[in-house]
Amino acid sequence: MSQTPCYHCGDPCDSSSVVYKKKTFCCNGCKTVYEIFSEHDLTCYYDFENSPGATPKEIEGKYDFLNQENIIEKLTEFRSETTEIANLYIPHIHCSSCIWILENLSKLDKGIIDTQVNFGKKTIRLTYNPQDTTLKSIVLLLNRIGYEPYISLEDFGSKGSHINRTLIYKLGVAGFGFGNIMFLSFPEYFEIQEFWLEQYKHLFRWLMFALSLPIVFYAAQDYFVSAYKGLKAKILNIDVPIALGITVLFVRSSVEIALDLGSGFFDSLAGLVFFLLLGKFFQQKTYQFLSFERDYKSYFPIAITKIESSGSETTIQVYDIKKGDRLVIRNQELIPVDAILINGKAKIDYSFVTGESQAISKVSGDKLFAGGKQTRGVIEIEALKSVEQSYLTQLWSNDVFSKNKEEGFTNITNAISKHFTLTILAIAIIATSYWLIVDASKAMNVFTAVLIIACPCAIALSAPFTFGNLLRIFGKLKFYLKNASVIEQLAKIDTVIFDKTGTITSNASSTATYDGEDLTETESLVLKNSLRSSNHPLSRTLYQLLKEEGIVTLDNYKEHIGQGIEASHDAINLKIGSASFVGQTTTANTLNTTVHLSSNNQYKGQFTFYNGYRKGVSKLFNQLKSFYDLVILSGDNEGERDNLKKLLPAKTKLIFNQKPEDKLQFIKYHQEEGAHILMVGDGLNDAGALAQSNVGIAISEDVNVFSPACDAILDASKFKQLFQYIKATKSAMRIIKWSFILSFLYNVIGLYFAVTGQLAPVVAAILMPLSSISIVVFTTVCTNFLGKKLE
């Protein structure tokens, strides 16, 4: 029975499980959700997926700010008397049941007119009637059924975010033109001197001309712009020969049909632009549900409770906090400004900021920094600064956050394009000079033909399709890259820097083993209950690790600060703490933290805590060590130095006591010395280092939750695969080089026709799509093969 998964959320049910209508639930919260659903005939929810739900959380008072007109105004996209539309981000959306229940939300609240889920973005679009319901009650309803929306400062004023659809439009225009031009040019391929064809070919040609106009002047305009920018910066990027090719194709074709010399190359022109745009589109794989540009705004709440001088509580927007304001921070709420603690016992979790998972206790009068999360009870604070001036938020004023990493980086395609363009121009000039001497009438023909056939469509497609496909493969393997250029950067890395806490250690998997005499049932019960009362970090950890016990009232409980705890119940007097505290001489094992235990002054045994290093850390470092310089850059003290030395290869540099700013400077310094740095981090304290490094990878336990601004997000479960992933990027670069060779072969064949002056439209029309398609096939097959090896 103890192993039955909860019918609602799938968590294992323990002693506190609830049975309702023959179904087992892990807690009352899950049962309540089931009740709500069954009352409204919505149990279909459980038919699509097994245990799709989430346990609802306590949220007393958390959403009071949604009563405020000005906040609703900011969160809604449209407002009128009878209709309001709002978009909410719901991190829990993960399966088809979620879509179903959320789109049937109107059955739970009659005021909701319509809900539409965007699964990719994990958002819902709510349409409701404000006369029948309110945004607050909908949010509370969502929370009651386990779909708590996440509302942060980022939502503030970001309404109606513009979606850029230009590429789809351009692709549509090019595809439309390409298809129609193909049909129109087909009859002339075979050059049958047929009466009707002769009669109508002019009409056909001018129609093709008309269709090619939007392709050249709208769909292909990015290539002209980019080529112009490149030339202005004195760089021969890949868009220069492409723009040249398109121009020559268009001008020569127009001249040919105007002077009735031939049918022109409109089909090749349209095909070229279409394939190029297709490559662009394919590379543009985005993970809509991830954000790589997060700053403090996505962590911060939108509003906070303020205590007026009269003593009444009001909700104010975070941006309106002024120095001297009294604020109330509830359990699990984030402190938005630097402040002084006035009332209550604070237990602040700074893991967002430092990556350090253990909460710090603060007492009245202590200074609290923005970004900490209160984890126990309610506190009252007085703001010392406004939001923008707080210590944490000021980190974002560093220039690294406004710098675009892609600038100043020559990608492989552009690197080769320089030589390619010069070679082609040389060939064109030589061939033209030759024909000027031999047969001047053909010279112009040859010159344009060389530029047309050499238009590097296949080269330009190699990288987008290889990278685009690899991005998808990585995505399936839970390694999410911001864009394709990250792959290339990753292949060039020579130094790997790791943050310690949260990156190579895991927040969740701190473990402990027990050595010694077995505990009796009552002893275990007392142990669990005494740990329950203690707030010492080790007690909390141990409490989480021990199995569930019933709750009893302790007869006596005392915490000896710095030593341990003492508790008694039912004639059992338990001491938990340091070796000397329980009366045991120190044992040999000093590397790991231990907690000793005695019952009625008789020594029982010890719990040994293992530093929760991620599985495979050692192996990963050993794989990396022969190829890369390795550094651990930690914000913590040197306490773990010996431990890390044992675990990691000898050449790993260990640097401790690094503030966020120090980490950034460290990376900057080594980059100036020519290093290409991969930074692997997790917390906001790494944000500067992640931005400064060539590639910043954020490790995340749950990719849907938080990660600082970075180039890639790696799911923590795949941490040990990192070396394989880096290796795959190198293989991808090799695939691209091979496909370059392949496309050069096509160019050589094409150039033969061009230089000898026999480039017929039909040859170009066959060669261009053939080379493009075979490159696409080649790169796709190769990268898929690469992906197979990764799995």
Added chain:
Amino acid sequence: MSVIYVILTVSVIVGIAFFIVFLFAVKSGQYDDSYTPSVRMLFEDELVKDETKQSIKTKTD
């Protein structure tokens, strides 16, 4: 044989009509979310099935 002009005109008009439909489709956001509709499509049946099941249940109850 001027019928070819008629045919051409018709085909161009049809082509452009479809193109305009495509533009409207993009503009209305049809291409923004390419996953959810594929799941949503399957729900209608499930819902009906569930309702019939329920009615049978109430009969037997």
